[in-house]
Amino acid sequence: MAMVDIKQEQADEAVISAVGAGVVEMPYSIYSGKEKWLIVGMVGLAGFYSPLPANIYFPAIPTLARAFGQSIDAMNQTVTVYLVFQALSPMLWGPISDRHGRRLVYLVCLSILVASSIGMALCPTEHFWLLLCLRCFQSGGSASTIALGAGVIGDISTTSERGGYFGMFNLGPMLAPCIGPALGGVLSQELGWRSIFWTLVIMVAVCLLCIALFLPETLRSIAGNGSIPVPKRLRALVPIVGRKAAHEIYDPATKTKSKQSVNPFVLFTYPDVIVLLTFTGIVYAVNYTITATISSAFSKIYPELSETVIGLCYLPTGAGMIIGSTMTGKMLDWEYARIKKAAGEHFTIEYARLRIMPFYLVLFIICVISWGWAIQARAHMAVPLIIGVFLGWTSMGILNTTMTLNIDILQSRSSGATACTNLVRCSLAAIMISVIDRMTSAWGDGWTYTFWGGICALLLPLMLLEIRMGPVWRGKREAAEQEKSECSEVD
Template identity: 70%
Template sequence: MAAALTSESGKQGRAATTVLSPNSSPQVDTPYSIYTRKEKWIIVAMVALAGFYSPLPANIYFPAIPTIAKAFHKSIDLINQTVTVYLVFQGISPMLWGPLSDRYGRRPVFLICLAILVGSSIGSALCPTSAFWLLLLLRCFQSGGSASTIALGAGVIGDLSTPEERGGFFGMFNLGPMLAPCIAPAIGGALSQGLGWRSIFWSIVIMVAACLLCVALFLPETLRSIAGNGSVRLPLHLRTVIPIVGKKTTPTSTLQEHSSGNEKRSVNPFPLFTYPDIVILLSFTGIVYAVNYTITATISSTFSSVYPSLSETILGLCYLPTGAGMIIGSTFTGKLLDWEYARLKSRSTEGDDRRANVTIEYARLRTMPTHLLIFVACVIGWGWSLHFNAHIAVPLILQVLLGWTSIAILNTTMTLNIDILHSRSSGATACTNLVRCSLAAVLVSVIERMESRLGLGWTYTFWAGICALLLPLMMVEIKIGPKWRRERELKEK
């Protein structure tokens, strides 16, 4: 029954593991999590807040690049190296922190990463203008501390959630990391213009310090190989200072009493790149993310060229439609994933063998062709609307749709990744982060040359075509992915 849907559902959010078989009734086991659904939402909100600070230091910095170049007496091209090193470490660092959290716990790694971000941001704010090398080094540490919060948050959701609710939780969680690139440039531009470029780093210090305090006081340890379903009595250094969740349940059991095979695994995530179904998901996520990130990163420069009458304040506001689309898309897609899973699960209990063998890959990816085709059409429309100097309302409306569909695709692939690699959720998300950041860095570095040679219309038509070629890969994942997954699970057993 490896191909059949597996769900964990329970009363008032206290989920119990249930395996759906076409010829038997569900058998309820021990509760999957002691936390109520409301308490899970509180935890997800905390890790979403931490995830917001993963892309924030990069995007809030963009508007201040010309000012920083003057302050350090360097060219803009040289200052752009601070962006390059940030992207490099944004891709690499989760490959360390994510797997470590899969072995030693989410809470301590969260605290270490946020503390590194606070310290490096203080150093950046105080950096002397005669030491450009120091700014480069501190940007590396900023990226190393901030980038991993996405992988850590995905790990927490994997620990807490059952497949029925995982889509909704990922929808909420991804709002943090995806909204930052949309609102951070406007904040950074206002701070740099009003208070100077150093105020950008001081604002990061204040915001992240508040988040660090929130995590230290309230976030419980959730790693199942350490905390089980939340009922395991933890050592003092892993306990919350103020337990605002799980208060109705007193931890009494030991991990051995609660163990369900969640052993600690190797911290090396690189073998995940040898799994063909995972490689397909990583390719899908990375390419779509890179194309959308490039559009978002070039909104200011492209609009200032196509619509030269726009002020810097208006250019900053032009990022907001993308954020609005992401808010709508994240909320809607999360509910859609949960609804689709529940609907297909209910069909699998009707006794029809054909319906019972619905796979998790099909349940998650069934709606993806629609999202992908809309995304492709919007990328083409974006390029040609700017090429022909269409009214500014046209690209702004397309930004809403691009934000909607891009986060829908990201939510779906990340949710499926956690479904497939549940016990290595942070490592799986770290691999996703490595691929998408690497592809985004490459695409951002070549997009200006492509636009100058091909024009805006043909440049984005080319990248839309690359995204359209992902559709056959999606079909392969749905049809053959379950076979690869079953073979891998048998080998691991």
């Protein structure tokens, strides 16, 4: 399997094309470091709006229930349908972007989000069914931005630098659950529930404008390494990114073939991918459940806190996520370079990415269990807030690592791979959210989160299995795909 990794790395780092009698080594991407960071910043901003419409909405649920004349249980249906479409819609948009381009799908999805948010801001209170319908469209428009962003990062970055870029990109999707409730609480309390959706309209419209003006098409089957001219409909309106390099470099050989199938469900048949999806899904679901129940837990044990203050209690977790994202991204790139140099022909990407995982996983388990007992013991508010910092740090470390590796091993189908990740983690999160109140009522917070910490501990053997068998499974799959491709070319 070592030779497979070496060949993949050589293909990843540079594209070779014949020019006349010589051979010219072409860069994997024509974009400079600053231009790549600008692209990552734009897609990270778009990714921020995937979970934001769900989390900014939470504080307004009681107010909306009164306004629409519905019970809290009935209003929670709007949360359920949002999670369902958040899980399913990337399975459509992700593969489409892998086939037809990132930029066009971004514009369509963000436009749907703007339109549905306008509809929710104007929704008559006597039409609850319309609110449910608009939430479906809102989720369908917002959920896919994470899969699209992962695809863009796979397009422009090599394996050796991908950890850093993906770490910063993940800040957007992971910070929204922390910032959203605080923002939603203030808006709902001060300006009314409709102001939440008007704020979303303004924020997303700004993001949509940035994407339309500046984001280049990055799909390698269309734009190659960025040097190949793309159709007018796929061009940035103000092409400031890569403009200088595009005039100097032009190489059709950097254009890769698109996959014939756009069905992402086939990825669930790959054992190494299943292991990563299981790992990512369980950690995300446990962390999301804690984050989503901060407001209810704090209002129960600290009744003197206002809605605005409770919303601000999400910020320590957000700070931990910033620390985790920044540290993990740099550590992944550093570990990749170090292990590649030390291992030589025995290098495997699975070991390089997952070597630091036991540290993150053990600390995450300790934090999960500590959170449950701190809430049950009604500890001083500083205790769960400090635990929240470490939860944010370790959860980001784990998710950045597994999602980066998922893109590494499925680079040509990165949006589809991330869509599968989104399906698994959102589905598991929806299930956990639906049962967590019953569990804490029956067992108490301490034993409930001790149970979930134990479930997370069972992930350690899965990680060791991925390190040992992942290269074998991947090598067999790549060999089969290569043989199939050669047969197709002969035919």
